[in-house]
Structure formats: C-alpha cells, structure tokens
Amino acid sequence: MEYSNFFKSLTDKEISYLKSISKIKEKKEGDIIFWEGDDPKYTFFLIEGVVKIYKTSNNGNDITLNYILPPSFIGEFAVIKGMKYPISAEMESNGRLIVFETKGLTKFIEKNKNFMREIIIYLANKIEKNYSYCEDLMEKNAKKKVAKFIKEHEDLFFSLKHTKIASILNITPETLSRTLRELKNEGLIVERKIVKINKNKLESLLND
Amino acid sequence: MEYSNFFKSLTDKEISYLKSISKIKEKKEGDIIFWEGDDPKYTFFLIEGVVKIYKTSNNGNDITLNYILPPSFIGEFAVIKGMKYPISAEMESNGRLIVFETKGLTKFIEKNKNFMREIIIYLANKIEKNYSYCEDLMEKNAKKKVAKFIKEHEDLFFSLKHTKIASILNITPETLSRTLRELKNEGLIVERKIVKINKNKLESLLND
DNA sequence: CGATACATTGAACAAATTCAAAGCTGGTGG
DNA sequence: CCACCAGCTTTGAATTTGTTCAATGTATCG
Known part of the structure; x- marks a missing residue:
C-alpha cells in the first residue's frame, strides 16, 4: 500500500506525484495484465500475488518464461525500451498492482537522479534473479x-x-x-x- | 576498439577518462574471466568473442546459464550490486575485453546522468535478451x-x-x-x- | 608418422511425456 | 441433506527422447 516502501529514495512530494499518476488495482487469478503485442501505455508494479510471464508459441502452447514475485515491475524492459510487450503476463493468484501511466512515470524518472539510481539497482537485481531462475530451469x-x-x-x-x-x-x-x-x-x-x-x-x- | 562505438552518449573527454581507467585485453578460448566468488574489482566489457556464464554445481558439473555476445558487459549486475560474482565467466572462443577498474567506473556513472540513462537502457536490453535466452532454454x-x-x-x-x-x-x-x-x-x-x-x-x- | 583432441556411432538405460481412465473435492441445485 | 457436476489430481501403461558409456572414426599439428 505504502508507495514509500517500494520506492525508498523518494521524498513525500515525489511519492505523491507518483500517486497522482497511478492507481492500485485488485486482480484475480487468471486475469491478464497485458498481452504480447500490447503497447506499454501503462506500467505495472506487482505488490501482491504471483505473475506468470509467458509466450504463446505458434502451435498454441504457452511457454512460461518467468514468474514474478512482489515487489517488482512487470515487463519494465519493454517500457524502458519503448517497444511493444514481447511477452504476456497473467495473474497466477489473486493479487494487487500499481498501474502507472507510462508517460508520467518515464518523465519522472528522467528528472530524478536518485530514482534513476534506484532503477539501475532494481534492474541489476532483476538480472540476478533471472539468472537464478535460469539455473532452476536448467x-x-x-x-x-x-x-x-x-x-x-x-x-x-x-x-x-x-x-x-x-x-x-x-x-x-x-x-x-x-x-x-x-x-x-x-x-x-x-x-x-x-x-x-x-x-x-x-x-x-x-x-x- | 573505439570506445565511442559502445558508449554513444559520451563526450570525447568522458571517453578519454574511461580509457584512463581501463585496458583492452586479448583473451583465448578457455580463458577464465572471473570465478564465482571473485570480488568485482574489475568490470568486464566484451567487444569480441563469445563468453559462457555458468555455475559449477556441488557434484562438479557445469551448468551454462547464459552466453554473452558483444558488445556487452559481463556480470554487470554484481558490479552494480557490489556483491561477489555469483557466477563464473569463461571465453568460449578467442576474443577481446575492455577491463575497467570498477571503482573508477562506478564513480563515473554516478556523476554522469547521460551515462546513467544509457546504462538503464543497456540493462533493459539485457533483461530482454535474457528472456529470449530463457525461451530457448525452455x-x-x-x-x-x-x-x-x-x-x-x-x-x-x-x-x-x-x-x-x-x-x-x-x-x-x-x-x-x-x-x-x-x-x-x-x-x-x-x-x-x-x-x-x-x-x-x-x-x-x-x-x- | 604418431599423438591428441574432437566427432560420431551403437546399445542399454533413465526419465519425463502422453493419453486415457479413475479418484477426489467443493459447490450448486433440487 | 443428498446427488451431481466441474475442475483438479492421481495413477497406469506405453512411448519418446535424451543421456551414458564404451568404442570407433577423423583430422590436425608437431
């Protein structure tokens, strides 16, 4: 609930800006967060529940690429790169998301060096987690x-x-x-x- | 060879600073870049060749977690997080690296907003690549x-x-x-x- | 001409998948 | 309160696929 738990480097004023460009949404098991091919108009941050990242192959089978546990952005790389989501994301359990307007969020990051630093560390963490996920897959x-x-x-x-x-x-x-x-x-x-x-x-x- | 090809947002002066805190090294197939457990005193950037990222399991088997193609940092997440490398990296072919002194590099990133932005995009790219690598693993x-x-x-x-x-x-x-x-x-x-x-x-x- | 490292082949084996069927369980409606 | 249905889970048997290990080929480099 408390944005400041997730975004630690930010001042109260910054937090309230973030609140102004986002909403908290409840999600149920099976709900789709975004589909492969969607524009990243919104940026999603998981605060509760489990999310599955997957691709649907040509023969219709889903391949799970990753699962995401809170607190974590979902598909942030597509947001940063400004590309369409190349993957789909679905709730594996009930949960809660912060849904940001991407435009406002990226503008904010751009202006705020502390937050940029936080994002860099966040991304490094994600890469590390992905390696350990790969290890499990292997x-x-x-x-x-x-x-x-x-x-x-x-x-x-x-x-x-x-x-x-x-x-x-x-x-x-x-x-x-x-x-x-x-x-x-x-x-x-x-x-x-x-x-x-x-x-x-x-x-x-x-x-x- | 030309640093400016890899670090596009930087001025000549900045590039020459980067040169002052790094060296280019030739590597041969089989050479170890770092071992699991090493301190990230140096930060490695691959400009030619193929690198395998792996873990050695308790029974002595190597598990390949990823392979890296240039241009790319190697194990950058550990550098950013200031943790020991949790993985090993080995040349799968002959190649060339830029070897940075980590201290100088992180100090530089810290001071340079353009470079921070570049790093964020770089990390986003890496995450995307890792997903597609996972897809192959799966x-x-x-x-x-x-x-x-x-x-x-x-x-x-x-x-x-x-x-x-x-x-x-x-x-x-x-x-x-x-x-x-x-x-x-x-x-x-x-x-x-x-x-x-x-x-x-x-x-x-x-x-x- | 070896020698050494790499690549291929065969046969036995191990492990997960597939498909079909049967068991459970919780919820709904009569 | 019971009967039944739908969704999940478990089980069995057959099959597929990759691994292992041992042996044989092949090529390159002193």
Whole structure:
C-alpha cells in the first residue's frame, strides 16, 4: 500500500506525484495484465500475488518464461525500451498492482537522479534473479527442481494449485504429482493431516 | 576498439577518462574471466568473442546459464550490486575485453546522468535478451533447440566447436551430433563439401 | 608418422511425456 | 441433506527422447 516502501529514495512530494499518476488495482487469478503485442501505455508494479510471464508459441502452447514475485515491475524492459510487450503476463493468484501511466512515470524518472539510481539497482537485481531462475530451469531432474521450488517458495507451494506450480516449473502436472509422491515416500515431505517439509533432507538432496 | 562505438552518449573527454581507467585485453578460448566468488574489482566489457556464464554445481558439473555476445558487459549486475560474482565467466572462443577498474567506473556513472540513462537502457536490453535466452532454454526438444540456435546464430554455428555449442545448449555433444545428422537427413541442413542451411525448412520447423 | 583432441556411432538405460481412465473435492441445485 | 457436476489430481501403461558409456572414426599439428 505504502508507495514509500517500494520506492525508498523518494521524498513525500515525489511519492505523491507518483500517486497522482497511478492507481492500485485488485486482480484475480487468471486475469491478464497485458498481452504480447500490447503497447506499454501503462506500467505495472506487482505488490501482491504471483505473475506468470509467458509466450504463446505458434502451435498454441504457452511457454512460461518467468514468474514474478512482489515487489517488482512487470515487463519494465519493454517500457524502458519503448517497444511493444514481447511477452504476456497473467495473474497466477489473486493479487494487487500499481498501474502507472507510462508517460508520467518515464518523465519522472528522467528528472530524478536518485530514482534513476534506484532503477539501475532494481534492474541489476532483476538480472540476478533471472539468472537464478535460469539455473532452476536448467535443472533437468524433476525431483531436484521441485525440491528447490519448495525450499525457495514454501509459501507458494502451499498457496498455488499444482497445475500452476507445474506450469511455473515447466513440467506436466502428472510429473509433479508423481514427484511429490516420491518426495513423500522418501520422507523429504511428511504428510499427516497437513503436509510438512523436512528441510534437512531437502537440503541434503540439493547438496549432492 | 573505439570506445565511442559502445558508449554513444559520451563526450570525447568522458571517453578519454574511461580509457584512463581501463585496458583492452586479448583473451583465448578457455580463458577464465572471473570465478564465482571473485570480488568485482574489475568490470568486464566484451567487444569480441563469445563468453559462457555458468555455475559449477556441488557434484562438479557445469551448468551454462547464459552466453554473452558483444558488445556487452559481463556480470554487470554484481558490479552494480557490489556483491561477489555469483557466477563464473569463461571465453568460449578467442576474443577481446575492455577491463575497467570498477571503482573508477562506478564513480563515473554516478556523476554522469547521460551515462546513467544509457546504462538503464543497456540493462533493459539485457533483461530482454535474457528472456529470449530463457525461451530457448525452455525448449526441451533438441531438434528445435538446435534449429533455433542455427537460425539465430549462423555465425557461431560455423565458428564454434560442437562441444562448445552443446555446452551452450545444455545438451551432450552426442545428442548434438545425432541431431545434426537428423537435420541433414531431413534436408534442413544440406551438406555438400560445405554445410549449408535451408532457412525455409528451418523456419517451418519452428512454426509448428 | 604418431599423438591428441574432437566427432560420431551403437546399445542399454533413465526419465519425463502422453493419453486415457479413475479418484477426489467443493459447490450448486433440487 | 443428498446427488451431481466441474475442475483438479492421481495413477497406469506405453512411448519418446535424451543421456551414458564404451568404442570407433577423423583430422590436425608437431
């Protein structure tokens, strides 16, 4: 809610300018934020929920390229480059966005050196996150892939549907299901009434 | 060679400052640019050749996270964040780098708004490239993966060794070899004395 | 002429996908 | 309150695809 939590280098006056060129919007699972090909007239900043970035291939299959967790801009690179979004973005869960008018935002960045610095660091962070996401993608072993996801995103593991998790991991729901069964059989995940996680065993699987 | 080709927003004076805090270095295939864990005392800018970004997993296997083509910084995000490099970088071919003293460079960026703007756009570009690289990673079908690589990097396809290409694509050399044979059999690649590419068929494979 | 590094091939194997079917679960309407 | 439907999840069997490992080819460079 509080813009100042996300944009730390800004003065009250600057924050209130940002508020004047933006709105907070509630979104539901499945809502589209933008489609591939849209003009970046608006710039989106995720403050709550999970967003999937994807491309639709020629045969109609969606390929998940990334998923975004708050706080984060969505598709900021297209905004900066002034190009149409080359990707689509969809809510994977309910959530909230700040929707900026791109024109006002870019004008603001242009004028404000502190904010430029903040943006540079923000972009560097994003690049780092993308590398670590790539690292996860490169893992071909489904068991490790799932274990990693649970370790890094315990909250999402419990809140997202299995189909969504599978899509994030680029595996089939069937594989996810079978993998979870294995993890349970091996005691990496304990299922009572409630599913629990055995962090030690998880850790040691990832360390071999 | 000419710094002004890479850093377009800068004046002659600024360029000569950059020259004063950097050196151009020749590199050979296999040379390490930095290791995971190194301090980013120097900042590297690739002007010729191909660089592989990778992590070494606990069991000793290298996982290629990205490959970098000139002109581009290498591991700039760690420099900006002031963290140790979380990845390693290695030359996949002979090439040339500009090696900056990080301190001088960051001081310069800090002072120069035009350059900050240039850096922001540069970082946005990098993020975009990383997405498209992810898209390639996501392709699980080796035939399409190789076809895409040939289409997008015809030059690299002819200049890099097959082991290097395989490592970039995260497949085994054996799979690459078999895949190329298939592509030849199917006429997507024509081999006379010289290997040629049938762009139409390549294109239509990617379009299904 | 080796020698060394790179490339290809074959066979066995491992792992995920596909497709079809069956199980669950939560919500709706009678 | 029960019956039924829709959406998700799980299971099984067959199949596909890439990997592994070992062996054989091939080329280039002293």
